[in-house]
Amino acid sequence: MNNLVFAWRNLWRNKRRTTITVTAIVVAVLMSTCMSSMQEGMYSKMIDNVVKFYSGYLQIHHNNYWESKSINDVYKPDETFYAQLDSVRDIVHYVPRVESFSLISTGENTKGGAIIGVDPESEDRLSELSRWIHKGECLKQDDDGILVAVNLAKNLKIDIGDTLILLSQGYHGATAAGLFPVKGILKFPSPDLNNFGAYVDIRKAQDFFSMPGMVTSTAILVNNYSDVVNVKNELVTKLQNSYSIMTWDEMQPEIVQMIEGDRAGAVIMKAVLYIVVGFGILGTIIMMVAERKRESGITVAIGMQKRKLQTVMFYETLYMGFLGVFFGFLLSVPLILILLNNPIPLPGESSEVYEKFGFEPVIYFGAQARVFVNQVITVFAMSLLISLYPIIKIRNLKVANALRA
Amino acid sequence: MKVIDIKNLTKIYNDSEYKVNALNGIDLSFEEGEFAAVVGPSGSGKTTLLNIVGGLDKPSGGEVIIDHTNIGKLKSSRLIDFRLKNIGFVFQAYNLIPVLTARENVEFIMHLQGKPKAEREKRMKDLMSAVGLSDRIDSRPSKLSGGQQQRVAVARALASKPKFILADEPTANLDSKSTENLLDIMEKLNKEENTTFIFSTHDARVVKKARRVITIEDGKVVSDEIRK
Numbered sequence: 001m002n003n004l005v006f007a008w009r010n011l012w013r014n015k016r017r018t019t020i021t022v023t024a025i026v027v028a029v030l031m032s033t034c035m036s037s038m039q040e041g042m043y044s045k046m047i048d049n050v051v052k053f054y055s056g057y058l059q060i061h062h063n064n065y066w067e068s069k070s071i072n073d074v075y076k077p078d079e080t081f082y083a084q085l086d087s088v089r090d091i092v093h094y095v096p097r098v099e100s101f102s103l104i105s106t107g108e109n110t111k112g113g114a115i116i117g118v119d120p121e122s123e124d125r126l127s128e129l130s131r132w133i134h135k136g137e138c139l140k141q142d143d144d145g146i147l148v149a150v151n152l153a154k155n156l157k158i159d160i161g162d163t164l165i166l167l168s169q170g171y172h173g174a175t176a177a178g179l180f181p182v183k184g185i186l187k188f189p190s191p192d193l194n195n196f197g198a199y200v201d202i203r204k205a206q207d208f209f210s211m212p213g214m215v216t217s218t219a220i221l222v223n224n225y226s227d228v229v230n231v232k233n234e235l236v237t238k239l240q241n242s243y244s245i246m247t248w249d250e251m252q253p254e255i256v257q258m259i260e261g262d263r264a265g266a267v268i269m270k271a272v273l274y275i276v277v278g279f280g281i282l283g284t285i286i287m288m289v290a291e292r293k294r295e296s297g298i299t300v301a302i303g304m305q306k307r308k309l310q311t312v313m314f315y316e317t318l319y320m321g322f323l324g325v326f327f328g329f330l331l332s333v334p335l336i337l338i339l340l341n342n343p344i345p346l347p348g349e350s351s352e353v354y355e356k357f358g359f360e361p362v363i364y365f366g367a368q369a370r371v372f373v374n375q376v377i378t379v380f381a382m383s384l385l386i387s388l389y390p391i392i393k394i395r396n397l398k399v400a401n402a403l404r405a
Numbered sequence: 406m407k408v409i410d411i412k413n414l415t416k417i418y419n420d421s422e423y424k425v426n427a428l429n430g431i432d433l434s435f436e437e438g439e440f441a442a443v444v445g446p447s448g449s450g451k452t453t454l455l456n457i458v459g460g461l462d463k464p465s466g467g468e469v470i471i472d473h474t475n476i477g478k479l480k481s482s483r484l485i486d487f488r489l490k491n492i493g494f495v496f497q498a499y500n501l502i503p504v505l506t507a508r509e510n511v512e513f514i515m516h517l518q519g520k521p522k523a524e525r526e527k528r529m530k531d532l533m534s535a536v537g538l539s540d541r542i543d544s545r546p547s548k549l550s551g552g553q554q555q556r557v558a559v560a561r562a563l564a565s566k567p568k569f570i571l572a573d574e575p576t577a578n579l580d581s582k583s584t585e586n587l588l589d590i591m592e593k594l595n596k597e598e599n600t601t602f603i604f605s606t607h608d609a610r611v612v613k614k615a616r617r618v619i620t621i622e623d624g625k626v627v628s629d630e631i632r633k
Contacts, residue, residue, distance in 0.1 A: 300485060301459070302488070306485070400461045400462035403461065
């Protein structure tokens with residue numbers, strides 16, 4: 001009799017008990033998969049929001065810019081510079097930007113804000129700027145107008161057609177001043193972004209800050225998140241340390257820290273879930289071993305080596321783990337796919353709390369391979385650990401005592 | 406030919422509170438083809454003797470020599486192999502493996518011995534026919550009566566062609582008819598296969614059939630009667 005067949009038949013001696021144990025594993029896999037999927041979905045969305053709205057996956061700056069954030073630490077990308085970017089296979093898109101701060105005034109109300117000079121068409125491919133137009137219309141090429149974030153607009157008490165006065169310091173101490181008609185109001189999904197600033201055409205920004213042809217940064221979009229490090233290394237080689245090249249997580253370490261902190265918290269929750277299920281499986285295995293003590297004694301008495309018996313018991317534990325993981329996986333795939341296509345909007349107060357912390361109040365789900373694979377690995381590792389119990393018990397089995405059991 | 410040689414066998418159970426001398430210097434030997442019963446009151450040491458002779462328990466002193474091997478000196482895994490090749494067991498409570506059919510229970514030991522399928526199949530059919538259960542080979546133990554289960558257990562014990570079979574109170578759970586039937590089968594197989602049978606028993610019907618009766622009391626052999 002094949003060990004695998006023997007183990008399989010043993011497993012179904014007590015159908016109800018095996019079914020309950022397998023169901024517990026299925027539920028654990030489902031719950032932890034959903035939890036992981038939700039986490040990964042939220043993180044992805046968060047990174048996506050941040051990367052696509054503001055930073056891109058990478059940015060190229062003047063070597064001092066990130067420290068100084070000064071309008072004097074800028075650079076003038078020439079054709080060779082762009083040719084180098086074009087030669088990197090994994091770069092999908094890049095956009096030049098001019099970013100600085102300015103006083104923004106209506107004459108009656110004045111606020112400080114960030115002025116972001118962008119190429120409207122090119123920028124739209126990276127940050128989908130036009131998607132966030134709440135009122136009015138988006139900038140066009142060489143547009144004279146300005147787009148203002150909704151909260152900033154509210155604070156300044158402006159509307160479409162009003163004119164804003166911008167006053168700032170330009171390149172190398174030049175005075176920057178200009179009039180910009182409000183062309184559109186932007187409303188981003190993340191409330192934090194709504195306080196952020198105002199967009200103008202990059203050429204107008206360069207004129208305004210007296211830095212023709214110069215940029216503060218070039219934001220880069222890559223094919224895949226996993227390409228970021230490779231692209232950075234390639235750019236460092238190609239641009240020969242003339243620029244500072246930063247990845248999104250270097251620019252925003254607080255997001256990485258927040259994700260890591262959140263992951264650690266979820267690990268504890270999942271650990272509790274798995275410990276509960278683990279003890280359930282262990283309980284079943286302890287009962288199986290105890291009620292078959294005499295039978296184990298008989299099989300060893302008639303000539304079955306203990307290691308063979310240990311193998312059979314080991315397979316039984318693995319079968320339970322495998323069945324639980326298999327059906328858990330089978331159920332979790334369609335469930336996650338449904339959730340993936342139907343993110344859950346948060347109602348009422350929860351929504352406000354999310355917004356307060358700068359998150360879009362919608363629960364997104366992720367379907368990365370690790371969402372599923374981690375659960376499979378964890379349950380299998382747990383099954384392997386639990387299978388040590390029968391292995392040890394059989395190793396210590398005294399045949400004569402077992403026959404009296 | 407001598408199959409088992411027992412020399413000055415002792416077994417002491419040391420409990421934290423008291424010490425029990427289960428066997429007190431037993432000297433016995435069994436020849437090939439014997440049909441012997443070990444009798445004695447409860448606690449006399451019958452089961453302990455069979456357990457030690459079967460290599461299921463370790464003696465405190467003395468030797469059990471089977472086929473020139475002192476089994477008390479064998480390490481655990483070698484002792485299991487030794488049992489597989491040389492000793493068959495029949496237990497009081499049948500103890501068939503419940504998830505295996507009668508056929509699989511009988512073939513189980515041959516499978517462990519690595520016998521080829523054709524040989525296993527033939528031996529299984531011969532034995533099941535000998536114990537009168539040819540028509541029940543695909544039944545699980547739960548579908549067989551106590552007597553039928555014990556007959557399968559006898560077939561299982563003989564499957565490996567052991568040098569001897571140890572049967573610990575094999576008829577204790579059987580009714581008269583099943584007991585008679587089982588004893589007839591065992592006697593027939595003893596003669597046909599020339600396999601040594603050693604029983605521990607209280608059952609007068611078993612004693613009546615035995616050709617040698619060894620009586621044990623307080624861990625000592627008090628009589629050893631060979632019948633014609």
